[in-house]
Amino acid sequence: MLVESAMTPSPITVCSSSTIFEAADIMLANRISGLPVVDDKGVLVGIITEGDFLRRHELDTNQRRSWLQSWLASPGKIADEYVRAHGRRVEEVMNTQVVAVGLKAPLSDAVRLMERHDIKRLPVISDGRLVGIISRSDLLRALMKIEKLPAPSTEDAQIQSAVEAELAKQSWSRNGFIRCQVRNGVAELVGTIFDERERRAAKVATENVPGVKAIADNLTWIDPYYGVALPPPVEEELASRS
Incomplete structure (x- = not known):
């Protein structure tokens, strides 16, 4: 959130x-x-x-x-x-x-x-x-x-499974640090990445799954050299599909 x-x-x-x-x-x-x-x-x-x-x-x-x-x-x-x-x-x-x-x-x-x-x-x-x-x-x-939000629908669960399956196939996300939660068609990406290029790849993988209406990017980038965590770029917090 x-x-x-x-x-x-x-x-x-x-x-x-x-x-x-x-x-x-x-x-x-x-x-x-x-x-x-x-x-x-x-x-x-x-x-x-x-x-x-x-x-x-x-x-x-x-x-x-x-x-x-x-x-x-x-x-x-x-x-x-x-x-x-x-x-x-x-x-x-x-x-x-x-x-x-x-x-x-x-x-x-x-x-x-x-x-x-x-x-x-x-x-x-x-x-x-x-x-x-x-x-x-x-x-x-x-x-x-959050407590009052409706539980994820069966369709949301199917979309989430499809996103997770696609991420699991990729070498850059097999470490399990990138996770996805889907509610009402909005796919929220959470977890940590160690290369900003992984962020874009995760978003592309997610947006190509049928049923995804929007992507909420809450991935945190961690500098591999200094171990400093940084939030996602402000201009890409929410990417809606046309």
């Missing part, structure tokens, strides 16, 4: 020039704990969360240090904390180091980023623009959506 099929599209956002009080009001009114920050062209420039409001001079919760801590801290760090505690515009307190995920990325990439950075939500971008947001609750909804 891809990020675009599970995300919340057109998320609530805030402008970098808005005040922190406007941002807080939006969060409270919509019962959300974070807001993507965009410029006037819809480009993602940051994110502001409840955590950015913890150290505020209005609440008398701004950072306090012992004389030793103050002496050890750099002037730049102290200045940055002052801005975050006293700044009144979103751009002054937001986090500009935003972790985001691509629209066509597999859900596994989104989950990996959430775990690695210990965050609950990810902005979804396409060509630099914010197009959605995916959160842990979206993953739960995606799970329930």
Whole structure:
């Protein structure tokens, strides 16, 4: 499953020039704990969360240090904390180091980023623009959506068997790392490849099987030298047959 099929599209956002009080009001009114920050062209420039409001001079919760801590801290760090505690515009307190995920990325990439950075939500971008947001609750909804899908039909099972049989004949796929799942005529290719040419070959083998309506490419390429896994190219995530 891809990020675009599970995300919340057109998320609530805030402008970098808005005040922190406007941002807080939006969060409270919509019962959300974070807001993507965009410029006037819809480009993602940051994110502001409840955590950015913890150290505020209005609440008398701004950072306090012992004389030793103050002496050890750099002037730049102290200045940055002052801005975050006293700044009144979103751009002054937001986090500009935003972790985001691509629209066509597999859900596994989104989950990996959430775990690695210990965050609950990810902005979804396409060509630099914010197009959605995916959160842990979206993953739960995606799970329930799968549960409600009809079971593969007899025809799907026949198509899947035919694809698997064709792959089994080929020397480049006999390692068993390329698998196929068919539902409602859509053949999803999953697994790992060690040469990008295997991706194209697998798709050609699949599209030539009668009954295949579309191909969802979720194959992951692993660099044989460095062992680094990369997602499929975004422009070829879904190839529909004419």
